[in-house]
Amino acid sequence: MVIALAEVSKSFGAVRALREVSLTLTAGRAHALLGENGAGKSTLIKVLAGVHRPDSGQLLLDGAPARFASPADAKAAGVAVIYQEPTLFGDLSVAENVAMGRHPTRRGGMIDVAAMREQAEELFARLGVDIDPRRPARGLSIADQQLVEIAKALGSDARVIIMDEPTAALSGTEVRRLFGVVGALREHGAAVLFVSHRIDEVFELCQEATVLRDGGFVWSGPLHEQTPDSVVRLMVGRDLDALFPKQEVAAGETVLSVRRLTREGVFTDVSFDVKAGEILALAGLVGAGRSEIARAVFGVDKPDGGQVLVRGKRIRAGSPGAAMSAGIGFVPEDRRQQGLVLDASIERNAALASLNRLSRLGFVRSRDERSLARDWAVKLQLKFAHLTDPVAVLSGGNQQKVVLAKWLSRRPAVLIVDEPTRGIDVGTKAEVHRLLSELAAQGVAILMISSELPEVLGMADRVLVVREGRTVAELARAEADEERIVLAATGVAVA
Amino acid sequence: MKRLLRWESALFVLLVLIAVIGSAATGGLFLTGNSLFHLGLDVGEIALIALPLTLVIVAAEIDLSVASVLGLSSALIGTLWNAGWPLEAILPFVLVVGALCGAFNGFLVTKLGLPSLAVTIGTLALYRGLALVVLGDQAVADFPYSYTQFGTAPIPGTWIPYPMVLFVLLAVVFGLLLHATAFGRAVFAIGANEEAARFSGIRVKRTKLILFTLTGAVSSLAGVVYTLRFVSARADNGTGLELAVVAAVLLGGVSIFGGRGTIFGVILAVLVLGGLRTALILGDTSTEVLTLVTGILLLASVLAPAVTKRLTRGTS
Structure with a gap:
C-alpha cells in the first residue's frame, strides 16, 4: 500500500x-x-x-x-x-x-x-x-x-x-x-x-x-x-437497456450537401451528402481534420474552396449566421469554450442562438427567453436548481444538455454534433444517443463526429473515414466494423 | 447578478455618505442647487462617454482614445467656426467625424485583429495630434450666447444643467441597448466568451465595430458639450480625461475582463466621482487630492471582486 x-x-x-x-x-x-x-x-x-x-x-x-x-x-x-x-x-x-x-x-x-x-x-x-x-x-x-x-x-x-x-x-x-x-x-x-x-x-x-x-x-x-x-x-445503479439505440429510419431526401470543400493545409476536396433521418459519422484519428470540416460547414472557419448546400441551395461561406438561417445547428467539440458562456445563466445560454427569434424590434422578450429554457430543460430532463444559475455549476452532462437545448430549440434541419458525449457520464450518454436517434426519426439530418468507435458503430447509418484531411473510405452501416474503420483511419488500404 | 446588485448598493451607500459628510463639512453648501448644478456640469463629459464605453468594456475591449476624439471635435468646431461655418452645420459634421474616428478604431480591432488597448493608445496620440494640426495652439471663444448658455446656464427655473438632460436621455438609450435588446445580449456573450458567441452565430466583428463607432460619436458629442461649457475650442481640451472615464466605468462594477456590468452601476459611479469632486472643491481641497482619491477608488473597485472571492473561498 x-x-x-x-x-x-x-x-x-x-x-x-x-x-x-x-x-x-x-x-x-x-x-x-x-x-x-x-x-x-x-x-x-x-x-x-x-x-x-x-x-x-x-x-x-x-x-x-x-x-x-x-x-x-x-x-x-x-x-x-x-x-x-x-x-x-x-x-x-x-x-x-x-x-x-x-x-x-x-x-x-x-x-x-x-x-x-x-x-x-x-x-x-x-x-x-x-x-x-x-x-x-x-x-x-x-x-x-x-x-x-x-x-x-x-x-x-x-x-x-x-x-x-x-x-x-x-x-x-x-x-x-x-x-x-x-x-x-x-x-x-x-x-x-x-x-x-x-x-x-x-x-x-x-x-x-x-x-x-x-x-x-x-x-x-x-x-x-x-x-x-x-x-x-x-x-x-440501474440496467441500461442499450447504450446505442439508433432506430432504423428510412432516409429521406438529401438535406446537406458538401461539395469539394477545401481549406488549405487542413482538408482537401471533401464531398458528402446527408439525408433526412440519416446519421453520417465522420470517423478518423484526432487531428485528421474532422472537426475542421464541421467548422467550415457551419461557417466558423472560412473554406478556401468548395460549397455547402442545404436542400440544394448554396449557403454563404464563412458565415455561421447564414448556416443557421439555412437550418444548420452545431454542437461543438469544446463545450466549455465553444458551446457555452460559462458565467452566463442557463436561460441566457439556451437562448443565445435564438436571440433574433426571441426579440421584437431588437428588444428581447425575456418571458419567451425563459419559457424556451424551461421547456427544453423539461424535455431534456436537465438537472438544475434555477434557470438563472450560471451553467458553470452544472455537471458536464447537464452542460451538454444546455448546448443541445440551444440548438434543438431552433428546430434545425441539419444538426452537426462534434464529440457529443465527450466527458459525460454513462447515463446522460445514453440519453444523448436516444435523443439523436429520435431527432433522426423526426427527419433531421445529423452529421456526427466521434472518436469513440462503439458510438460511431452504434449510431451511424454511414461512416465516412477521414485521414490527413481527405475522405478515404465510406462504409455503410452493414459493412462498418471497428477493424475496417481503424485500418482506413490509419492508412492501411482496405480491400 | 447578485454580486452586481450588492456592488451597486455599496455605491449607493457611498453616495449617501459623500452627500452627508459633504453637507456637514461645507455647512450645508453641498446640497444646494448651485453646487448640484456645478456637479452636473463637472461630470457631464465623463458621464456621457462612460455610457458607450461601458458597452465596449463589457465586450472585453477598451477605448482609450475617447478624450482625444473629444479634443479633435473641439478643435474642428473652432476651425470651422473661424472659417465661417454656421454651428448648425458644424455640430452634425463633428459628430460624423467622431463616429468615423471610432469606426477607424473598430476597423483596426476587428478587421486587422489588433488588441484594442494598443490600437487606442495609438489613436489617442493620433487624434490628439490631428486636433493640433487642425487648430494649432489657438483658442476660439467667440461663440454666440444662444449656444454657450447650453453649456453654462441651467434650464430656466431649475438647477439642472442642459447636458444632464442629454445624459439622462442617452443613459436610457444605452441602458436599454445593453440590458434589454438582442444586441446587448450579444455584447455580454462576446465579453464573457467570444468564441462561444461566434459559435452561436453572433456577428462578433460587426457588434464590436458598432460599439467603437458609437463611442467615437458620443466622445465627439462630449467635445461639443466641453467646448460650449468652457466657451473655448482648443486642441488640448479634455487631455487625460480618458482615465477618469475608465475609472468611472470600473468603479461602476463593470469587469475589466468583460462580460459583467450594468449601466445603472456606472451612473452611480459617475455620481460618486462627481460628488467627491464637488465636496472636495467646496472644502477648498486641492485637485491633487481628488486625483489621489480617484486612483484609490479605482484600485478598490478592481481589487474588491478579487478580495471577496478570496474571502468566500476561505470560508468554504
Whole structure:
C-alpha cells in the first residue's frame, strides 16, 4: 500500500460530495476510479492532491495517518496529478518544463542546461517515448503534453500518479502509447489512479477499481470479478437497456450537401451528402481534420474552396449566421469554450442562438427567453436548481444538455454534433444517443463526429473515414466494423 | 447578478455618505442647487462617454482614445467656426467625424485583429495630434450666447444643467441597448466568451465595430458639450480625461475582463466621482487630492471582486 483513504467524507455546504469513501492504491498497480459525472471523482482526486481536506475519515500514507495541508504537501509526499488538459509553459523547452521547480544548477546558481536535457532524455527513455527535449512545448499535441507532465511527475519522484480522464482527447494510437507508459510506470513501482469514462479502456489497463455513485462508495476490488456490463450497472445503479439505440429510419431526401470543400493545409476536396433521418459519422484519428470540416460547414472557419448546400441551395461561406438561417445547428467539440458562456445563466445560454427569434424590434422578450429554457430543460430532463444559475455549476452532462437545448430549440434541419458525449457520464450518454436517434426519426439530418468507435458503430447509418484531411473510405452501416474503420483511419488500404 | 446588485448598493451607500459628510463639512453648501448644478456640469463629459464605453468594456475591449476624439471635435468646431461655418452645420459634421474616428478604431480591432488597448493608445496620440494640426495652439471663444448658455446656464427655473438632460436621455438609450435588446445580449456573450458567441452565430466583428463607432460619436458629442461649457475650442481640451472615464466605468462594477456590468452601476459611479469632486472643491481641497482619491477608488473597485472571492473561498 502506498496511499489510502479510509471512510473519507467531504461536504460543500449542504452538498455531500463524498460519503465514507475508502480506496487503497498499491505500488505497481493501476487502479480505476469509476462513476458518473457528479459521483465525486473530482472531489476524491482533490483530496488525494491536497486541494481539499476531508471533513472526517483518514488519509493513510504508507499505512500511517497523514494530513495534506496544501497541494505542496501532497506533492512532497509523491502524489502527482496529470490533468486532461496539461498546463505547460509554451515558450519554454520541453526539458525546462520537465525540470520546472527543480532545475539542476551548476556552482554559482546557473542552470545546467546539459544536465537538464539529459534528465529529460533519461525520463523519456524510462517511459519509452520519443520527444525532443530541446523543442518548445508549444505545438506539442495534447498527448505529448500529457507525456511531458508524466515525465515531470516521474522526475520529481512521484509514487502516486493520478490521471484525470487522460484519454478523452486522444486518438487510438495515442491511447496505445499512453497505456505503454502506464505499464512502464507500474514497472517502476508507481501506483496509478486512472479516471476514465471509457469502460473498455479501464478493463484493458487496470487491475483494480473503485466505483462511486452520488458521492457514496459502491464497490472496490479486483476488476476480474466484474464485466463491463456489471461495472456500468454499479455506476448508474440501474440496467441500461442499450447504450446505442439508433432506430432504423428510412432516409429521406438529401438535406446537406458538401461539395469539394477545401481549406488549405487542413482538408482537401471533401464531398458528402446527408439525408433526412440519416446519421453520417465522420470517423478518423484526432487531428485528421474532422472537426475542421464541421467548422467550415457551419461557417466558423472560412473554406478556401468548395460549397455547402442545404436542400440544394448554396449557403454563404464563412458565415455561421447564414448556416443557421439555412437550418444548420452545431454542437461543438469544446463545450466549455465553444458551446457555452460559462458565467452566463442557463436561460441566457439556451437562448443565445435564438436571440433574433426571441426579440421584437431588437428588444428581447425575456418571458419567451425563459419559457424556451424551461421547456427544453423539461424535455431534456436537465438537472438544475434555477434557470438563472450560471451553467458553470452544472455537471458536464447537464452542460451538454444546455448546448443541445440551444440548438434543438431552433428546430434545425441539419444538426452537426462534434464529440457529443465527450466527458459525460454513462447515463446522460445514453440519453444523448436516444435523443439523436429520435431527432433522426423526426427527419433531421445529423452529421456526427466521434472518436469513440462503439458510438460511431452504434449510431451511424454511414461512416465516412477521414485521414490527413481527405475522405478515404465510406462504409455503410452493414459493412462498418471497428477493424475496417481503424485500418482506413490509419492508412492501411482496405480491400 | 447578485454580486452586481450588492456592488451597486455599496455605491449607493457611498453616495449617501459623500452627500452627508459633504453637507456637514461645507455647512450645508453641498446640497444646494448651485453646487448640484456645478456637479452636473463637472461630470457631464465623463458621464456621457462612460455610457458607450461601458458597452465596449463589457465586450472585453477598451477605448482609450475617447478624450482625444473629444479634443479633435473641439478643435474642428473652432476651425470651422473661424472659417465661417454656421454651428448648425458644424455640430452634425463633428459628430460624423467622431463616429468615423471610432469606426477607424473598430476597423483596426476587428478587421486587422489588433488588441484594442494598443490600437487606442495609438489613436489617442493620433487624434490628439490631428486636433493640433487642425487648430494649432489657438483658442476660439467667440461663440454666440444662444449656444454657450447650453453649456453654462441651467434650464430656466431649475438647477439642472442642459447636458444632464442629454445624459439622462442617452443613459436610457444605452441602458436599454445593453440590458434589454438582442444586441446587448450579444455584447455580454462576446465579453464573457467570444468564441462561444461566434459559435452561436453572433456577428462578433460587426457588434464590436458598432460599439467603437458609437463611442467615437458620443466622445465627439462630449467635445461639443466641453467646448460650449468652457466657451473655448482648443486642441488640448479634455487631455487625460480618458482615465477618469475608465475609472468611472470600473468603479461602476463593470469587469475589466468583460462580460459583467450594468449601466445603472456606472451612473452611480459617475455620481460618486462627481460628488467627491464637488465636496472636495467646496472644502477648498486641492485637485491633487481628488486625483489621489480617484486612483484609490479605482484600485478598490478592481481589487474588491478579487478580495471577496478570496474571502468566500476561505470560508468554504
